[in-house]
Structure formats: C-alpha cells, structure tokens
Amino acid sequence: MLEAQEVERQDIAAREIEVRLYAAEKKTRVQRKKLADKVARVAITAGGVGIILSVVAILFVIVAETLPLWRAPVAEQENTVNLNLVEGDGARSTRAGELPGSPRAMVKPLALGVDEYQEITYLVTEAGTVDFLSLADNHLLQRYPIRGLKDQHPTVVYSDGIHRTIAVGTANGMVIPLMIQFSTAFQNGERANTPKVTEGEPFQLDPEGRPITALVYREEEGKIAAAALLGPRLLVFFAQREKSSPLGPTGSEEYRLDLSPALKADVTALALDQSQSHLLAGTAAGEVYHWQVDDPASPRLADTFAVGQKVGVGISALGWVLGDRSLIVGDTAGGVSVWFQVRDQQRPQETPYRQIQVLRSHSAPVTVIAPSPRDKGFLTADATGTVLLHHATSAQTLLELHAGSNALGLLAFAPKANGVLTVDTQGQLFHWHIHNPHPEISLKTLFGKVWYEGYDHPDYTWQSSSGSDEFEPKFSLTPLAYGTLKGTFYALLLAIPTSICGAIYTSQFMHPSLRSFVKPTIEVMAALPSVVLGFFAGLWLAPRVEKIIPAVFLMLVALPLVTLAASFLWRLVPLSR
Template identity: 40%
Template sequence: MLFDKIAKGVIYFGGIATIISVVAILVFVFWEALPLWFGAEGKEKDKVEVKQILQSRKPLLIGVDEYQEILYVVTDSATIDFINLSTKQLVQSSYIDSTSEGAITSASKSPTKNLIALGTENGKVLFGQVKFSVSFVEENKREVKPEFTLLSSILIDSLKKPLRNLVFRKNSGEDFTIIALTSDNRLIQFSSEKTFSLLSESEEKIYKNDLSKLVEYPISTIELDNFCEKLMVGTVNGWLYYISLKDKGNPQLIQKINPTPSGRSAITALGFIIGDQSVIVGDSDGNVTSWMRVIDEKSDYGWKLVNPHKFESHNAKVTSVASSLRNKSFITGDSEGKIFLEHLTSERTLIELSGKELPVKDIAFSPKGDGAVVLYEDGTIVSFEIKNPHPEITLKTLFGKVWYEGYSKPEFVWQSTGGTDDFEPKFSLIPLIIGTLKGTFYAMLFAVPLALFGALYTSQFSHPKIRNYIKPTVEVMAALPSVVIGFLAGLWLAPLLERILPGVFLMFITVPITITIGASLWKRIPSRIRYKLKPGFELFFIIPLIIFGYYLAQWLGPLFEYYLLGGDYRTWLMNTLNEQYDQRNSIVVGFAMGFAVIPIIFTICEDALSSVPSSLTSASLALGATKWETATRIVLPSASPGIFSAVMIGFGRAVGETM
C-alpha cells in the first residue's frame, strides 16, 4: 500500500509539473513576442537656442554623432560649429576660409560618412567631412571629439553663378559626384573617378555635364543616391525626373512622372531610403509617397518607377526628409512644425514628434536610429529620443501582401535576414503556413497508406515470427532524429530525385502492375506447394517484385522523358506549366517527413488493429468471410478510433517537424 501511494503521488506530481511546464513555456513565448506589438515612442530630450551660441551665424543644416552627444551646425558664415547637446556649450568651431570663394548660398550633407558640401555665390563648391573619434578617459566615461577636414574646393559653374542647391555624394574610394543647381536654373553634374593600374598609379577622369536639357520645368529640389547612379529631380509644377548617372559621361533620362495627387503641387523634399532603392517624395500639399524602380521590358532602358507606398499626409508643405541608417524608417517635417516618424515597408506613421509650430528646416536622424535632431526656421534645435525596435511588424506585413523593394507587385514573402542593414526584412507568415501545410499534406499522403496497410498486414496476415521482427524494426525508426532525416533529404535525396524524377513517377504505375502480376502468378502456383509455406511468408515473394518494379520504372524513365517530355522534364515544366523545378521541393519533404511519421502511425495502428477482439474475427471467418473481408469490414471499422488517433499524432509530428 505504501508503494502504491508513493507511485500515485509521483504520477500526480509529474502530471501537474508537466502542465505547469507547458504553461510556463507558453507564457515565456508570449512574453518574448509581446514587444513586437509595442509601438514606437518618442520624446523631447534637449532644446538648444543656437542664436545665443552662434550669434549672427545662420544655421543651414545639422548633424549628430552616434551617441547623440555632439551636434554639428553648418552655417552661412562657412563655419562648422560643434555643440554639446547636454551642456549646450560650443565645443569647437571650424572655419572655412571662403573669402576668395564668395558668400555661402547653399549647403548639403550626405546621409552616410558625414560629408558636407557648401555652394558659393561664385559657382564654387567647398566640401569636407565631419569625423567623431571616441575615447574613454576614465572607466565608463566616454569622450567624443569632433573634427572637420576640408577636402577640396571645385569650380562647378564656369559662369560663376550662385549655387542655390546642391548634393555631394562619395560612393567608394576617391570617386565622388556633385550635382549643383544654379540661380538661373541650370543643373550641373561634376563627377570624379579614379582608376588604379597594377603598379598603383592613379588616373583621374573628370566628367562635367549640363543636365538642364533633360529637365523641362523649373527645378525645386534634387537628390542623389549614395552610389552616385540615380539622380532624382523635382520641379515646381510636380514633375519628377529620374536621370541615370551610371555612365558618368553620358547621363540618360530614364523616366519623367508626376507623383503628386493633384498633378500641380511642387515637389519640395526628396530623400533616399537606406539601400538607395526607394526614394521618398514630399510635395507642397503635404503628400508623402515612395517610389522605386522595377524591371520593365517595355521601357527603352529596362526600368521604370512605380509607387508602392503612400503615407499619412502632412496637410502642409513637406520641407525635409531624413532616413535611418539602421532600417527602413524615415522622418518627414513640414512648414507647420509637424514631424512624422514613418516606416517604408509597413506603410504607416509610427509616431508624431512634438517640437515647435515653426517650419522645419533640416532633420538629422541619429546613426543608431534611436534619436533625431530637428532644426527649425528660427534657429532652434530640438533633439528627440526615439524607441523604435520593431517598426516592420504589423498584421499586414505578417499576413498580407506587401510590395517589397525590387518586386514588380505585392507578394507574400518570408526572408528574415540579409547581409546588411540595407536589406528589407520580409516577415510574411503565409509562405511558412502554406509551406508547412503543403509539406505535411505530402508527408501524410506518403506515410498514411504505407503505415496503415503495413500495420494491417502485420497484425492480420503475417506470421508471428515475421511480426516479431517487423514491428520492433519499424519502431526503432522513430528514434531517427529529424535533423538527420532533413540532412539526408537535402544533401542526398534531393539531388537523387532530380536525376530520376520521371522514373519515380513511373514507379506509381510499374510497382502496382508488377505486384498485381505477381499476385496472379502466386495463385497459379499449385496448392500443395503454397500450403507448405506458413501464412505471411509470401512477403518474400512480393519484395523482389517491388524491387523489379522500381528498376523497371528507372529503365523506362529516360524513355518517358525523351518521347513525352521533350527530352528534359525541367524545360517541359517551364514551357507547359510555367513552373520552375526546385531541387528541394515538396516531394522531397513528403518522402523525408513520411519516413519520420511512418513509425508513429504504424505502431499505434498496429496496436489498435491487434486489440480488436478475436471473437469478432473468428465469428466473421466462421460465417464464411475471407481473411481480407474480415480485415477490411470487421477489423478496420472496429479499430477506426485508434487509427484516427494514429493519423492525428502523425499529423502533429509532421506539422512540427516540417521546418
């Protein structure tokens, strides 16, 4: 009695512990996934009145280091001023001697590398680079030291007209491109490319082109990607020009479109998203859209711009666009001081940042994507702290079609990782769900008939000696790890099936035919010989027939492929069904997962069939029914609950192991 009570207590404790463990796992998974549904957060961190610090110098644009400690301000007095955001003190000021160049009329910064360019009233461009060096003077005390280096000055406009807008990009090495807009609406391209010989001797090629002939209307804004290949030009009456600079010596107008809803609103802000595939377009009515190029066979150049995403309207002139260097997020500001943090892929506005109700002049997104600095028209600078861990997760991105960069239309795609931050994560669960169900379907289609009929044969027809060998052998198969099955399927089975696929499909014809012929021949064997064999030993007659059917199918496979499939089944699939053969396909999954599921279904089915009372089978045989009729009409229906349980348990493993 004591041992019974102890055993009972252990069983109860084990059951309760199992339930608690399962619930704890579910809670843990839920807790880990919960942050995916938290929205972005943003709050004001610091405010700097630069008038008091810079005095008469007027800010043109701003930037910030990755720790959001040091702010740099480019002014119209040709200075780069560095301000500590926390102490609001001027740390350092770098002066560019532009006396001989004339007054500063425009400024530009690069989203990466902190490249700065200043346009002058005499048609010259001064450009340099801001660098931040980080050191630790004491334990846990960081010191950020800013530095500005003037790289060069170049005469862009031979007519020496003031430059009212410009962009400066440096793609790799020493190559760079400057696009300048003069006061008389001329668009000038200046590109420098350096090539190096085997002896490390460099040769610089200069390309200078007047792009005004490609643009018909007055220009309002310009933007260039970081590869110095895609130039976007916006006009005052709403036209957007896509000019290719891939061949620096021969710029080409690829497309001219009107992206504004009204068709007349001026394009006031442009900005490329990280990866330089999508460009954000803001207009004077506050509309914000994204445009990207896709392959178009009808176009003369093979590309065209499409509009995959539209965002919440500002209802005021969009004045600035700043892109994150970590993901597909970007910030837009307007003439009324509204600042929206938005995300490209999810096509939604994450938060609205509240600063001042004044026109936004410039925005700097922190390199880590965890903050932003905004310059207002009156010279006030406000920094924001941003928490935006999972902007790409929405119900639409998980379960709906999304138009991803480079795709010709919205699609369901799962591709969670990439080589760089330029990559656009694709989190659609639909391919995973459909792929799991498809793999499970083929696995069950392969496993259920084999396991069920194998169990029926073993329990009702085979000799006990044979059963004692078959059942343990099949059960041992259940111990084979799914990882090993997947390894063999991917590296051995998949290439093998690709070579013999026509023969594999012919097996479904040749094997039943050979077994049928073998069965008819078995009946023609004299009774005195057949009855000498113990029941169930006909298995050793059937196995060679199955092997013969397999080799017959493989022998006929090449002939079948040559005469009926045009010599290559892959080409036939593409030409007839417009389907490309993938080496690791659902057939491979079905075979591999089928072998993983067969032992479970077979074992439970065999137990269920063997548990049918012998009185039922004896009564059926006594009434004149054959063994086959007894098995199919008495045993199978009686064991159907156990068979259903076996199929469901096998289905559960197939679903869980398909990945």
C-alpha cells in the same frame, strides 16, 4: 485401510498448504501490481501535468518574446536649444572683444548632425564654420573654420546623414567636401567624444562662378558626382573620375554637363544615389526628371513622371531610403510617397519609377526629409513644425512629433536611429530620444503581400537576414505556414497508408509475444506530445546525427539492399541434416 486413509489425509493437507501458499503468493502479486499501478498512475499523472505546464510555459515564452513586436514606438523630448543664444567656453569659441562664456548670436545653420551618443551636435553655418555644441548644457565646444572657403561664404550645404559626408556650395560656384567623425576614448572611467573635421579637395563646379542654390553630392571609391542648381531652371551635373593605366592612376578627368534644356519647370528638389547612377530632379509642376548618369560623359534622360494628380502641387523635397533604391517624395500639399524602379513588362530593358506606397500626409508643405541609417524608416518635417516618422516597407506612420509652430528647415536622425534633431526657422533646436526597435512589423508585412525593393510585384516572402546593412527584411509568415501545411500533407500521404497497414499487421498477423512488446511501445510513443519529441530531437538527437549525416542518408538505401542480399544468401545456405 488405515494406511490409505493416512495417505489421503496427508495429500489433503498438502493440497491445503499449496492452496494457502498459492493464495498468499497471489495476494502478494496483487499487492505488487496495485503498488506498481499506483506508482505508474502517479508518474503518468505527474508527467502529463508536467507536459501541460511545459506547453503552457512555452506559450508564455512565445507571447513574451513576440509582445514587444507590437509595442508602439516611444519618443521622449529632451531639452530645447536656442541657437540664437549659445554660451561659448572661451577656449575655442570666443572672438576678439568677447568674454569667455558670454552669450553670442549664432548665424543661420545650413546643415545639422549629431554623434552616436547624442551628446554633441554639429552645425554648418552661413559664417563658414562647423560648430560643435553640447546638447547637455548648450555650450559651444568647438568651432572649426572651413579653410577651403577662403574669402567666400556658403550658400547651400548638402548633408548625408548615413555616410557622414557634407558638401558646401559657395557663392562662386565652388564645392568643398567635408567629412565629420567622432573618436571615442575613456579617461578615468568616463567617455570622451572628440570631433574631427576632414576637408576634401575643393572643386569648381561652375567655371563661371555663379552661386549654387541647391546641391547634391556623392563620393565613393575615388569617384565624385554632384548636381547643382545655379538658377531655378539651370541644372548642372558634375563628375570626376580617376584616369588609370597599367602603371597606376595618371590623374583625373572632369565632366560638366548642362541638363537644363530638358527642364520645363523650376527645379525645387534634387536627389543623387550613392552609386552615382541616378539623378532625380523634382519641379514646381509636380514632375520628377530621372537621368541615368552612370556614364558621366553622356547622361541620359531615362524617364519623366508625375507624382501627384492635383493641379498646382509641386515637389518640395526628395530623399532616399537606406540603400538608395526607394525614392521619398514630399510635395507642397503635404503628401508623402515612396517610389522605386520596377521593370516594365512591355519593355524589359526599361525600369521606370513607380509609386509603391502612399503614407500619411502632412497638413502643410513637406520641407525636409531625413532617412534612417539603420532601417527602411525615414523622417519628414513640414512648415508647421510637425515631424512624422514613417517606415517604407510596412507603409506605417509610427510617430508624430511637434516642434512648435515654425517651419522646420533642418532634420537629422541619430546614427543609431534612436534620436531625432530638428531646427526651425527661428533658430530653435529640438531633440528627442526615440525607442523604435521593430518598425517593420505589421499585420500586412506578416500575413499580406508586400511590394519589396527590386520586385516586379507584391509578394509573400520570408528572408529575415542578409549580409548587407541595406537589406530590406522580409517577414511574411504566409510562405512558412503554407510550407508547413504542404509538408504535413505530403507526410500524411505516406504516413496514413503505412500506419493503417502496420496496425492491421500488428493486430491480426503479428505473433502474440512480439505484439505484447510492440503495441505498448507504439501507445507510449503516441502519448508523447510532438513538442516534447521535437525538443528531445533538437537538443539530444540532432547534435549526434549531424556528425554522421552522410551515413544516415546512405542507411536509407543501404539497409534495404543489405537486408535483401542477406535473405537471398541465407536461402542459399544448405539445410543441416
């Protein structure tokens, strides 16, 4: 009896010890879980806050990167040069009877340009010289006499600010091509620009020796084309082509054609594209004549179109946007419009010019047009001293510059499109530095339909770059947004039924041990923002996948086939006994 009671007491004591140990162990586990919960809560909270801050930081970066796109262009006027009173340096610019550094009167300039650093401007003058002036101190740095003139004097000068070519027309019907270049060297840490004038071979455009009053000139790969006015309605086209044979060039052949019979009004402006295919002449009646001149032996009058609807408004200036596909038309009422060829739907073989953009007008007749050498922008100047900066693609007028109240006869863009120079009829040269990095951006170009060069109609297009400097950027975000929504829609068509079926299988049919692993994994993946997953995939996953991209695509086909084959073979294996 006593032994039984002793055993019972010992059992009770053992059970009490076990209960105490279990309680202590349970308390320890609870404390560990609480600690783990606290650590997890802090980690999850820190991660969530970090993700929120990261997303906010990304938004700030996006805003910081896109904000400059909407900043208005800025122009800063530099010093004004009085060309009637320019100081010479005595070493290269003085004439007999003049003292070094003494002021001397400048003759009328016929063409204007500037180097890429906007330190030296050059003027082709009526005296038959090319004068290089310092924009910093108004000194005449160098004077180059045009040797091809001989005893003749220039009557008109054509200047191509994009290709740096100049053609001088004379009083006896001769044309002298020029090329102006600047070489840069560094001496003792300072930059020195040295101008160089190269004369081409002069040619007699008019054999009768009549004075040239207006001129356009193009030269490319040995081909020369020019058109000149020898009177209000006397238009002559000239072309020079090299003869070739299997043994090489054998000389050149010249073409001269009188285009005057087609004219019904006085010609006031000319334009010839760089490919020497299209010659256009604007008239005082407000019409533009378009000749197809790619075959110089037989130019063809392809089209005649009226620019304005107002009676008595004539064409005062013609020019090209970079690439020579879009034609800029300025008229005597101050109107500015952009035209380019569009295929005729009724006659697909014909591509007449159509008006694409109408930009802000001047309050006086447009006198001169200058294209940007970097983009689809251009300058227009009028008879009251106003210069407007336009952009053809975005149809915006970005800047208005004022150069006194006199008419402006010469206008030039800096080679980097970051400067503007103009000369008025009184010999005052005005110079501005401009900052205009994103002229093609507007709400219309980002979200609306835009009529691009070479297109038959306005369209939503995204094409941000090309291999050509003459490319017209296309920044429509509409196709990008539409493509994103379309991709999302098709992805949802696949993802929604797959995810619902997967959720049903996981909750109702999957083994509990496997579900305890799969369910938390899916919940963690759902908690991660797609931005973070994309960032992770772009920086870590993509560089590794790109090395095995063929295997990744083959895996989509090979994995199901291998799985099916393995299961089929497994069923053929005999059961062990």
